[in-house]
Amino acid sequence: MSIKQYIQDVFNAIKSLLKGMRVTGYYFFHPKEIITEQYPDNKATLKLADRFKGEVVMLHDENNEHACTGCTACELACPNGTIKIITQFDITPGGKKKKALNTFVYHLELCTMCNLCVEACPTGAIVMAQNFEHSVYDRKQLTKTLNKPGSKLRAGIE
Amino acid sequence: MISLEAIKNAVQSWLQLHIGGTLALVAESILLGILVITLFAVLGLLLVFMERKVSAVMQIRLGPNRVGPKGWLQTSADTLKLMLKEGLTPDGADRFLFNLAPFMIMIAAMLIMAPIAFAKNFQIWDINIGVLYISSVASISVIAILMAGWSSNNKYSLLGAMRSGAQIISYELSAGVAVITMIILTGSLSVNDIIASQENGWWIFKGHIPAIIAFIIFMIAVTAETNRAPFDLAEAESELTAGFHTEYSGMKFALFFLAEYINIFIVCAVAAILFLGGWMPLHIGNWQAFNHVMDYIPSSIWFFGKTFLLIGLIMWFRWTFPRLRIDQLLNLEWKYLLPISLLNMLLMTIVAILKWYL
Structure with a gap:
């Protein structure tokens, strides 16, 4: 040196x-x-980062219609079996049978918020919400049905 | 104006008048002991709180803010918790050495308090070899650390203690050389003489470049000597759980923790005395009016202000730099700090001989 x-x-x-x-x-x-958030004290004004992911939700518009075609792409993308999609066959006005969503079962207790299902969705039906207050007394309550009762597929989405 | 000197003189004369003779001396000694212990307790609480707040702000956090107003009572609550905890002694430990070690480290810290001048004419013991005394007593603490590590009968403790021994012995060299560099200028080892020589300006301003280099080297070396990050290999939470005090709990652990903070205060006080003029107010050469205004600020405030400024600097180091590896640590000392400080001492000798300082 x-x-x-x-x-x-x-x-x-x-x-x-x-x-x-x-x-x-x-x-x-x-x-x-x-950047510390004093969480329980500032519940009203809490501001989370944009990329914060709390749970998977399905978007419904005012007519109670969603964009999920029941293609099961999210179920296949999920690395730990969080999503289970139960499909049914609808009869279209033309008289044809068509695969459609019956129940979107989401196991929050298994979810790691990896966002792979949202990326896999071809129609943008599911998104990540920022709600993180998930504590419940019974584990069963964490198994959720994401499509609302009586909702149906929005017209024009294949 | 009430100063520490006036209080000291009042107490001294009152004792002489009412008790008199040898008994007054004994009473004064007991009073001093109580004062030093109180200072330790207050410093411990204050510095731990300061460290936690400073680290929080530097890491964009809030820090303790629940116990008392703005978290001010947090450290008192912690102390209470530590006092109520059981002080365990492990089965395989050397009981005598294990229980002696925390007291050794506190005794070493307490002894160093003697020659430090806290304010004008406010000093426990004015000896003519003050700085030598401080640097020699400060090295006793390494024995306490080795004692704690050896007697714990735990590989982490032993490793931490051995690292600490290697580290303190190496860094004491460059800290000592930095002190000698300043002694060349003052020509005296007495703390009072060193402070008195800075009446027309602090040495860090008067001593030109060699004084600044000596200051930097001294700060680095004492950070290593007090086992603080980035030189906290003796503790190294991620490698050795807690290093030499892994097996300690309750108040015995608290004594080690307290000693760390007391040592920070002491080394910063020594740095303040050597480089920033101790209790001496900021004087600039012959500006009589300016010097006079500065004299109105009490000397104790000057001393504690400078010391806490330097403590802030050391805390700033801790919360910025990552920990060094053991080979990097020894490289830094033997290949960089020691040669530079020796050269710096030579440079300072030339400055002193040619009288280039003011």
């Missing part, structure tokens, strides 16, 4: 250490940067 290299090492070390200290020093003098 040459003398020049040695001195250069010392200066580079000091420079990089000061760089790190600048970051923490900035946070020290700018308490506004604090």
